[in-house]
Amino acid sequence: MTETVLRVTATDAALALINTVQSKHGPVMFHQSGGCCDGSAPMCYPKGEFIVGDYDRLLGHIGGVPFYISGPQFEYWQHTQLIIDVVPGRGGMFSLEGPEGLRFLTRSRLFTDAEWAILVAEESASAG
Helix, strand or coil: CCCCCCCEEECHHHHHHHHHHHHHHCCEEEEECCCCCCCCCEEEEECCCCCCCCCCEEEEEECCEEEEECHHHHHHHCCEEEEEEEEECCCCCCCCCHHHCEEEEEEEEECCHHHHHHHHHHHHHHHC
């Protein structure tokens, strides 16, 4: 059996904030862009209110919530695991967590050589 390597994960604090946001807004989704307006903050939207583009990529799910990344950001961060965390402050102007006085924050770490080999093998198998 092959170990699963997650491209995106979340801290307990992020999972708790996702639950809070969903209790107020219903199902949500995330998009990690690299846009000029919100920098590299992960944006939390009501599910279906953000149009996922042809170049966006589903990285995985955190707390059962889909997490997408823009194509150019994926190319830049493909060798890293994104770890969604929470810090005090205001998030992006359109992100749902803003009124909570907290904001989602993306941390990252490089995949190990072993993890990278697993990801490459999984992606090759799914492409073929």
